[in-house]
Amino acid sequence: xxxxxxxxxxxxxxxxxxxxxxxxxxxxxxxxxxxxxxxxxxxxxxxxxxxxxxxxxxxxxxxxxxxxxxxxxxxxxxxxxxxxxxxxxxxxxxxxxxxxxxxxxxxxxxxxxxxxxxxxxxxxxxxxxxxxxxxxxxxxxxxxxxxxxxxxxxxxxxxxxxxxxxxxxxxxxxxxxxxxxxxxxxxxxxxxxxxxxxxxxxxxxxxxxxxxxxxxxxxxxxxxxxxxxxxxxxxxxxxxxxxxxxxxxxxxxxxxxxxxxxxxxxxxxxxxxxxxxxxxxxxxxxxxxxxxxxxxxxxxxxxxxxxxxxxxxxxxxxxxxxxxxxxxxxxxxxxxxxxxxxxxxxxxxxxxxxxxxxxxxxxxxxxxxxxxxxxxxxxxxxxxxxxxxxxxxxxxxxxxxxxxxxxxxxxxxxxxxxxxxxxxxxxxxxxxxxxxxxxxxxxxxxxxxxxxxxxxxxxxxxxxxxxxxxxxxxxxxxxxxxxxxxxxxxxxxxxxxxxxxxxxxxxxxxxxxxxxxxxxxxxxxxxxxxxxxxxxxxxxxxxxxxxxxxxxxxxxxxxxxxxxxxxxxxxxxxxxxxxxxxxxxxxxxxxxxxxxxxxxxxxxxxxxxxxxxxxxxxxxxxxxxxxxxxxxxxxxxxxxxxxxxxxxxxxxxxxxxxxxxxxxxxxxxxxxxxxxxxxxxx
DNA sequence: CGGAATAAGCTTTTT
DNA sequence: GCTTATTCCG
Numbered sequence: 159x160x161x162x163x164x165x166x167x168x169x170x171x172x173x174x175x176x177x178x179x180x181x182x183x184x185x186x187x188x189x190x191x192x193x194x195x196x197x198x199x200x201x202x203x204x205x206x207x208x209x210x211x212x213x214x215x216x217x218x219x220x221x222x223x224x225x226x227x228x229x230x231x232x233x234x235x236x237x238x239x240x241x242x243x244x245x246x247x248x249x250x251x252x253x254x255x256x257x258x259x260x261x262x263x264x265x266x267x268x269x270x271x272x273x274x275x276x277x278x279x280x281x282x283x284x285x286x287x288x289x290x291x292x293x294x295x296x297x298x299x300x301x302x303x304x305x306x307x308x309x310x311x312x313x314x315x316x317x318x319x320x321x322x323x324x325x326x327x328x329x330x331x332x333x334x335x336x337x338x339x340x341x342x343x344x345x346x347x348x349x350x351x352x353x354x355x356x357x358x359x360x361x362x363x364x365x366x367x368x369x370x371x372x373x374x375x376x377x378x379x380x381x382x383x384x385x386x387x388x389x390x391x392x393x394x395x396x397x398x399x400x401x402x403x404x405x406x407x408x409x410x411x412x413x414x415x416x417x418x419x420x421x422x423x424x425x426x427x428x429x430x431x432x433x434x435x436x437x438x439x440x441x442x443x444x445x446x447x448x449x450x451x452x453x454x455x456x457x458x459x460x461x462x463x464x465x466x467x468x469x470x471x472x473x474x475x476x477x478x479x480x481x482x483x484x485x486x487x488x489x490x491x492x493x494x495x496x497x498x499x500x501x502x503x504x505x506x507x508x509x510x511x512x513x514x515x516x517x518x519x520x521x522x523x524x525x526x527x528x529x530x531x532x533x534x535x536x537x538x539x540x541x542x543x544x545x546x547x548x549x550x551x552x553x554x555x556x557x558x559x560x561x562x563x564x565x566x567x568x569x570x571x572x573x574x575x576x577x578x579x580x581x582x583x584x585x586x587x588x589x590x591x592x593x594x595x596x597x598x599x600x601x602x603x604x605x606x607x608x609x610x611x612x613x614x615x616x617x618x619x620x621x622x623x624x625x626x627x628x629x630x631x632x633x634x635x636x637x638x639x640x641x642x643x644x645x646x647x648x649x650x651x652x653x654x655x656x657x658x659x660x661x662x663x664x665x666x667x668x669x670x671x672x673x674x675x676x677x678x679x680x681x682x683x684x685x686x687x688x689x690x691x692x693x694x695x696x697x698x699x700x701x702x703x704x705x706x707x708x709x710x711x712x713x714x715x716x717x718x719x720x721x722x723x724x725x726x727x728x729x730x731x732x733x734x735x736x737x738x739x740x741x742x743x744x745x746x747x748x749x750x751x752x753x754x755x756x757x758x759x760x761x762x763x764x765x766x767x768x769x770x771x772x773x774x775x776x777x778x779x780x781x782x783x784x785x786x787x788x789x790x791x792x793x794x795x796x797x798x799x800x801x802x803x804x805x806x807x808x809x810x811x812x813x814x815x816x817x818x819x820x821x822x823x824x825x826x827x828x829x830x831x832x833x834x835x836x837x838x839x840x
Numbered sequence: 841c842g843g844a845a846t847a848a849g850c851t852t853t854t855t
Numbered sequence: 856g857c858t859t860a861t862t863c864c865g
Contacts, residue, residue, distance in 0.1 A: 261855050366855050432853060532852050594842045720853045744852055
């Protein structure tokens with residue numbers, strides 16, 4: 159049934175290329191969409207067009223790779239749908255219930271089909287930190303921790319497991335290709351990973367990779383695969399260049415003949431190779447079908463000025479392999495700048511100055527962003543911004559859920575929900591004064607195989623020194639088990655609070671985090687949903703930073719280059735555009751890794767609409783390589799901008815950034831005081 | 841046995 | 856600087 163009265167304007171702004179993608183019929187479709195070419199708008203318009211022509215929104219599956227992209231797409235499609243269907247302004251936008259990341263959708267389908275595939279419906283989801291802890295536990299229990307020759311650490315073991323699953327390659331191959339320093343341990347690793355899988359199943363836990371792997375295996379059953387494939391009339395995949403072999407396999411089973419399958423991506427923006435993303439997925443997509451998939455390329459850029467685009471094009475043109483395409487724009491503007499500064503503090507000062515200058519020129523803070531390769535590259539800038547009272551929000555930084563106190567409280571809730579959650583139990587038991595690893599292990603060993611683990615918990619006899627505190631915990635456990643949501647969360651915190659104060663100096667700050675967690679908890683219908691969704695969609699940052707700015711307040715964006723994908727800002731500053739940072743010296747081993755770093759810089763540069771500045775500190779400090787000791791490095795402009803590209807950039811060496819030796823502290827102090835005085839005048 | 845003190849290694853990007 | 860494994864002491 160077609161909806162009546164569609165509003166024609168909803169599609170009026172599409173160009174010919176975009177319209178071709180939107181109007182394409184049922185056959186497999188590949189949209190190659192360069193940066194800033196209206197990829198999300200096109201995908202959203204296609205969704206709206208499908209619904210306008212009678213598709214049921216319930217039966218559209220929109221898969222994305224990151225949470226941010228998923229959210230953005232669902233929102234824009236909703237808005238467009240609203241207009242395309244001619245809804246009144248007061249009517250709520252239609253909902254697309256099946257829009258989300260691969261992982262979130264996988265979790266939902268598995269939860270729904272759990273009974274059929276022999277999975278406990280209340281299965282828990284391990285985030286990476288939890289998975290690492292579990293791996294560590296298994297690693298130790300299997301005796302790999304105490305070998306004479308150094309065995310890979312838990313994080314490395316998990317990374318290997320993850321790559322095996324996501325790339326669908328054999329373990330030996332993965333170790334040889336990507337973890338060369340672990341060669342010789344293949345057999346032990348195999349044993350460890352098997353034990354890890356067994357342990358997860360025993361505790362009814364799935365890690366991130368399992369959400370995809372179980373989904374794939376669920377569709378080994380032809381009847382289930384057919385049912386799920388038929389259920390979703392259209393499957394649309396965003397950021398296809400960042401999907402891995404496992405995700406491609408899932409799609410192949412969902413839509414074997416490609417009918418109803420649309421994928422959108424840009425090989426020049428493939429930056430998730432470290433997660434086993436496979437660019438070949440997009441390069442080889444058309445030929446997978448007979449007849450081959452239709453290819454539509456979007457090359458008209460609506461975001462950036464021509465000088466910014468010319469520089470970005472030139473950077474990516476030096477890459478080895480790609481779908482050659484030249485983006486074009488007809489907006490004029492200034493050349494991107496390469497700014498030399500003395501060191502990282504000077505870099506921070508220059509950026510802060512420039513951000514304020516732009517703001518005076520009418521560019522709000524929210525329309526400016528500072529991008530960097532790794533989370534800690536922004537440390538000096540964060541200090542400078544705090545000193546000047548410039549509010550900011552950082553993406554890709556310290557994770558709320560990784561803070562010890564948050565993990566503690568969540569473990570309490572998880573253990574009560576699932577008494578077989580050994581990891582949570584291990585953590586919680588040791589919070590009781592007088593219980594250490596040995597007692598905790600004794601308890602959990604007894605609970606693990608028991609038919610009624612809770613009975614074992616009550617029968618447990620702790621060391622006599624711990625008796626009183628243990629009884630307190632048991633009382634809290636029982637109260638928690640009986641309490642409705644969200645009271646249960648409050649009970650958990652009431653029990654945890656004395657432990658927090660005993661264990662942490664800065665208990666007050668941490669308590670604020672937990673109170674925030676409690677508020678978040680209240681927004682969910684129940685413990686189960688809360689725990690599951692928190693893992694897949696966690697809050698951004700811990701509140702022990704500057705404090706989350708109010709929503710209506712203006713703030714500067716700080717983001718890793720990875721988290722910046724799909725975003726755009728009027729002015730963009732790229733920190734540390736030097737060799738060693740981009741490309742990261744972690745990634746200079748293999749040619750493919752360096753190529754990925756090149757694309758990463760390309761992604762960062764193409765975020766800018768009007769102003770782009772690449773910062774080059776002449777000197778920067780390297781810590782964390784204790785073998786060599788902390789030291790200064792004399793840095794040079796990134797190799798991705800060789801001398802031949804110089805005409806496309808303006809070189810800037812600010813006078814103010816070259817203070818006499820010894821002047822620096824004075825200069826800095828004066829600047830701050832003046833600004834503070836001016837602010838104080840109002 | 842539990843917990844503090846000491847020694848040693850490693851370090852990105854995200855679901 | 857941060858985590859993890861080992862050693863030492865109560």
